Each structure stands twice: as C-alpha cells, then as structure tokens.
Amino acid sequence: MTDRGIEYHVLTKSGDASAEIEEAVKALGxxxxxxxxxxxxxxxxxxxxxxxxxxxxxxxRVLRERAGWKEPRGQE
Structure with a gap:
C-alpha cells in the first residue's frame, strides 16, 4: 500500500484492534x-x-506473532 508515494507493508485483523496496536507500540517505545x-x-x-x-x-514482527493478524498476498 502506498501513502504519498511511499510504499508500506500492510497487516490486517478482523474487528477493532486499536487497543492491541497501542499496547504493542507502547511496549516498543x-x-x-x-x-x-x-x-x-x-x-x-x-x-x-x-x-x-x-x-x-x-x-x-510483533503483530505477526499474535493470533488473527494477516498479511495480504503480493507484498514483498
């Protein structure tokens, strides 16, 4: 996925995982x-x-280890 011409890696999860992301970010600094x-x-x-x-x-890396996270195909 691109945003303003920059390519980013995408991960998805069913439901609202906002709290999970914020927790992971807090642990990473x-x-x-x-x-x-x-x-x-x-x-x-x-x-x-x-x-x-x-x-x-x-x-x-953190989200990949957690249940429910997926990475769309075609990302290298």
Missing part, C-alpha cells in the same frame, strides 16, 4: 521506533488495517 506509519479501523468492513514501515519493522 514510540510509533517511530515501532515502524508504525498509521492504522485504521474500518467500521463498515469491521477490520483493522496497519501500515508499517516494512516487512521486518518491529510492529510487523
């Missing part, structure tokens, strides 16, 4: 240290979308 660009809860789809700085960013 700051949004910048976590590699978190932004996240959204899409109410109509009942899905949380995370935009991370890269596939190996700290937030991506």
């Amino acid at each position: 700051t949004r910048e240290n976590a590699g978190l660009h932004r996240y959204y809860y899409v109410k109509r789809a009942n899905q949380t979308v995370v935009m991370a700085s890269g596939v190996d960013s700290p937030i991506a």
Whole structure:
C-alpha cells in the first residue's frame, strides 16, 4: 500500500484492534521506533488495517506473532 508515494507493508485483523496496536507500540517505545506509519479501523468492513514501515519493522514482527493478524498476498 502506498501513502504519498511511499510504499508500506500492510497487516490486517478482523474487528477493532486499536487497543492491541497501542499496547504493542507502547511496549516498543514510540510509533517511530515501532515502524508504525498509521492504522485504521474500518467500521463498515469491521477490520483493522496497519501500515508499517516494512516487512521486518518491529510492529510487523510483533503483530505477526499474535493470533488473527494477516498479511495480504503480493507484498514483498
């Protein structure tokens, strides 16, 4: 996914995972240290979308280890 011409790694989870993301970021220090660009809860789809700085960013590694998180195909 791109935002303002910059490519980001995307992770998704069903439901509103905002609290889970905030907890993970707090454990990692700051949004910048976590590699978190932004996240959204899409109410109509009942899905949380995370935009991370890269596939190996700290937030991506943490969420990948937790239940329910998925990475859309086609991301390298």
